[in-house]
Amino acid sequence: MHPIRRRRFILILISLASVACAVALVLSALGENLNHFYPPQEILQGKAPEGRTIRVGGMVVKGSLKRVPSSLQLTFIITDFKADVLVKYAGILPDLFREGQGVVVVGKLLPDHVVMAEQVLAKHDEKYMPPEAAEALRRAKKI
Amino acid sequence: MFNSLFKYLSRRFHQWGSPKYFYEYASRWLPWLAFFSTMILMFGLVWGLAFAPPDYQQGDSFRIIYIHVPAASLGMSIYVFMAIASVVSWVWKIKLADMLAKSCAPLGAVFTAIALITGAIWGKPTWGTWWEWDARLTSMLILFFLYMGIIALRSAINQREIAAQATGVLALVGLINLPIIKYSVDWWNTLHQSATFKLLEKPAMPPEMWLPLLISLLGFYCLFAWLVLFYTRNEILEREAKSQWLRAQVLK
Numbered sequence: 001m002h003p004i005r006r007r008r009f010i011l012i013l014i015s016l017a018s019v020a021c022a023v024a025l026v027l028s029a030l031g032e033n034l035n036h037f038y039p040p041q042e043i044l045q046g047k048a049p050e051g052r053t054i055r056v057g058g059m060v061v062k063g064s065l066k067r068v069p070s071s072l073q074l075t076f077i078i079t080d081f082k083a084d085v086l087v088k089y090a091g092i093l094p095d096l097f098r099e100g101q102g103v104v105v106v107g108k109l110l111p112d113h114v115v116m117a118e119q120v121l122a123k124h125d126e127k128y129m130p131p132e133a134a135e136a137l138r139r140a141k142k143i
Numbered sequence: 144m145f146n147s148l149f150k151y152l153s154r155r156f157h158q159w160g161s162p163k164y165f166y167e168y169a170s171r172w173l174p175w176l177a178f179f180s181t182m183i184l185m186f187g188l189v190w191g192l193a194f195a196p197p198d199y200q201q202g203d204s205f206r207i208i209y210i211h212v213p214a215a216s217l218g219m220s221i222y223v224f225m226a227i228a229s230v231v232s233w234v235w236k237i238k239l240a241d242m243l244a245k246s247c248a249p250l251g252a253v254f255t256a257i258a259l260i261t262g263a264i265w266g267k268p269t270w271g272t273w274w275e276w277d278a279r280l281t282s283m284l285i286l287f288f289l290y291m292g293i294i295a296l297r298s299a300i301n302q303r304e305i306a307a308q309a310t311g312v313l314a315l316v317g318l319i320n321l322p323i324i325k326y327s328v329d330w331w332n333t334l335h336q337s338a339t340f341k342l343l344e345k346p347a348m349p350p351e352m353w354l355p356l357l358i359s360l361l362g363f364y365c366l367f368a369w370l371v372l373f374y375t376r377n378e379i380l381e382r383e384a385k386s387q388w389l390r391a392q393v394l395k
Contacts (some may be wrong), residue, residue: 008234009234012230015315016315034278034331094269097271098200121271121272124270128208131196135199
């Protein structure tokens with residue numbers, strides 16, 4: 001390579017590396033603040049602030065969804081398999097909300113690790129399946 | 144042996160860097176790329192949107208993946224391509240590289256916008272929201288703003304060489320955002336799920352679902368190849384308007 005070109009090239013590499021270092025430092029300094037939600041375990045450890053709007057994410061425990069008759073009020077429990085958090089909510093759940101599915105709950109933390117939800121978002125994983133395959137899978141699991 | 148190979152590659156590199164050579168080849172390839180990208184895209188999209196099976200949970204709303212994933216992947220790939228072109232333009236002062244970089248920016252912005260919009264449309268029925276400030280969505284929005292910044296910066300500077308350098312610096316700095324987009328879903332808790340297609344791993348969906356996605360992906364990349372050649376050719380027409388060879392070509 002021509003010396004001038006090599007110098008330019010090295011200059012680019014050095015500046016790119018230094019910008020990468022700076023960004024890496026910023027990201028590691030921000031650290032957990034970049035997480036979109038708290039898992040239930042961190043709620044129980046008291047890492048989430050009380051009385052402020054936070055997000056909690058986890059799996060809806062099977063059989064935990066209870067509706068108050070003739071109203072939109074309901075409660076369910078979400079878990080990260082290390083800790084459980086009770087969620088109270090009044091409103092319409094997204095279509096994908098199901099027991100055993102991941103959700104992200106937006107709301108305020110009450111005392112006793114109860115979350116008063118303002119919004120419930122359904123999370124889904126990266127696995128897609130035709131209905132027949134899912135049906136076959138479910139049948140295979142039962143046997 | 145390596146020396147002769149290096150010489151051969153270097154000669155090719157400089158040959159490709161000549162606007163005349165590029166113009167001739169681009170003109171020859173454009174109709175083919177137009178034909179193939181339309182055919183592949185139509186085949187992939189019709190298969191994906193009409194004939195592929197629905198998802199067991201999301202039903203038909205899952206089908207937007209056949210537009211969302213290719214557009215997002217292209218939005219990121221175009222950025223890498225643009226940054227490489229900027230480096231080549233900077234180090235070797237090859238004009239054509241700068242023309243390529245200039246043509247990339249609006250295309251990348253459009254594909255990123257398509258990814259963001261289809262993502263919002265997909266998010267509403269599945270997650271229950273149009274937008275969430277999670278790491279994946281936010282870093283993708285930053286990518287869109289980077290493209291817009293690069294376009295604005297170029298149009299704000301009149302002198303071509305300075306514009307090439309300034310946008311090159313911005314493109315390079317923004318390159319840091321790409322690994323953040325890619326790994327945001329693994330590094331942090333996000334609402335967005337992690338990647339379905341992974342290198343060296345089986346896709347997390349059956350063949351009748353990923354095959355149309357792969358074809359649609361190929362179609363989108365062909366579409367980009369067609370458009371970028373088209374715009375770069377236009378750029379050559381504009382910048383080399385006074386040269387003899389171009390007159391000879393156009394008036395032929």
